[in-house]
Amino acid sequence: MATAPYRRIVEDVKRQLRTGALQPGDRLPSTRELARQWKVALATAAHAMRVLAEEGVVKALPRVGTVVAGGTSRPSATRGTAESTRERIVRAAISMADDEGLPALSIRGVASKLGMPVMSLYRYVASKEVLLVMMAEAVFADELLPPEPPPGWRAQLELAARLEWRVFKRHPWLARVVSLTRPQPQPGALAYADWVMRALQETRLPAQEVMRVHVLLHTFVQGIAVNLESEADAIAQTGMNDEEFMRRTESSFLNLATSGRFPHFAKVLTGLRTGFDLDFDELFETGLRVWLDGLEVRLARR
Template identity: 45%
Template sequence: MGPQPDPPYRRIVTEIRRRIAAGELAPGARVPSTRQIVKDWGVAMATATKVLATLRDEGAVVTRPGAGTVVAEAPERRVPKREAELSRESIVRAAVRIADTEGIGALAMRRIASELGVATMALYRHVPKKDDLVLEMADLVLGEITFPATPPEGWRAQLELLATRQWQLFRQHPWLAQALSVTRPQPLPNLLDHAEWAVRALDGHGLAHSTIMYAHITLFNYVRSTALNFEWEAEAEAGSAHSDQEWLAEHEPVLFELIAKGRYPSFAAVIARGDFDFELDRLFGFGLQRLLDGYGALIARTSAHRGRPE
């Protein structure tokens, strides 16, 4: 029996690697998306997905938020790190770099070990579980936010500063929103710094302690839940090579066809009044201001009630 032919996914991997080696796909250039692989090679979506996963595992490509799956930069010659030089901090920082550029789904002990040039088992002596590693990653990047020694005047300005800086942090680290939980809050020192800032801003206005806590958690959950779109969008672009604007342009005709049928008259009337350009930053800003408006009304009502004679 002669040698068995390579499976389809491996033949496609070999071809894309050839294009990279020949310079047809330069570092930073987008590689064919799963959809394009299906179209060009006539394979199933599962096969196309395996192609990109294999190329990522081999280090030929990386997934970058906002760019999709691109050819990896030529790696610098890495001097293998002796296990004696390995530290918990170096592991955490390597994991953050991988999650920032390739997404949280790419985070695996084997991938981190490759990044550091050590054996995979060496990592477990410093970080026994992946869940522990993710928590340390979260705490590390949460510490990137610095608060002014003198807070801005007024509770609203203080909460707006906190929420805006959290939003910027989630944008820089798209995986972070998934790593944090509201229903099972993690006891992270740097996360408690954020809580301290919010609670201090809300305290002293006559609000009950439970109201202060709910207001603090609601604000954090608003920022976090909106920021979940960063990682989802990065994953979507990596799989389709379409930006959010390209995706909207492709699907708008379907939306307008549905509207034209007359089933949604109010929605159609609003859309007909002018162009609506959706931007996630504007959505965040709009929601934040309305949320703070509500807090303002709550504080005003509480103050008025306290001022009433018994």
């Protein structure tokens, strides 16, 4: 009988322990990394991690991730003040969402990660929705803006956009949590808004325009970032990255493009002799430059 995919991951980790390739305290790859390495579904990789934890081979450390058991022990999640316990819960939830994706996040899963009874978590976090708000606030607060801004409104907007992009890249789930229509009053996120609005003071735009520029800049960053989580989910579920997927569907695109119905698309597609690399960082930088160029022209006309 063939070995179950999750079991192959479990046995490989144990083999690395026997050979010394992994030592107590060493950090294991994230669930998503395991899914990519073994070309299995995200749920399969997560199941392997749970089995390893149940067997005492690995343990989860807040702010660190999953490590080989036997290293420095973590403090009990039930000790300490309510504030420190709430912090551990939020950090464990962030680690789970980073590793396994937003769909895998649950109160029960966080409780299991911390070794706490499920119902005890509700003493510190009222619901999953509240937990998501706390997670978003924590990751924005981790990426501090500098105390002194660079000179000029454009340089200041560039800096804010790049730092926000870095937060979204570190936590791909975040773009699905932050709401444009129902924003939460979070100090970490409002620090970015305050920075942008201060930068725009020198432009002398009216308050309505300042708010529009702030919202548009934020949605530009979030709009690209929302694809990070989608791509990670697609890789985990199919075992194919974007390049492999495009190679598989290339002939279908070519057949449709050369049908005569879409001549301009066909012209561009056939002109991509070396292919097209969808690099999110490059896309972000190009888009930010074009966006700011347009704002600069608009301001000059005023």
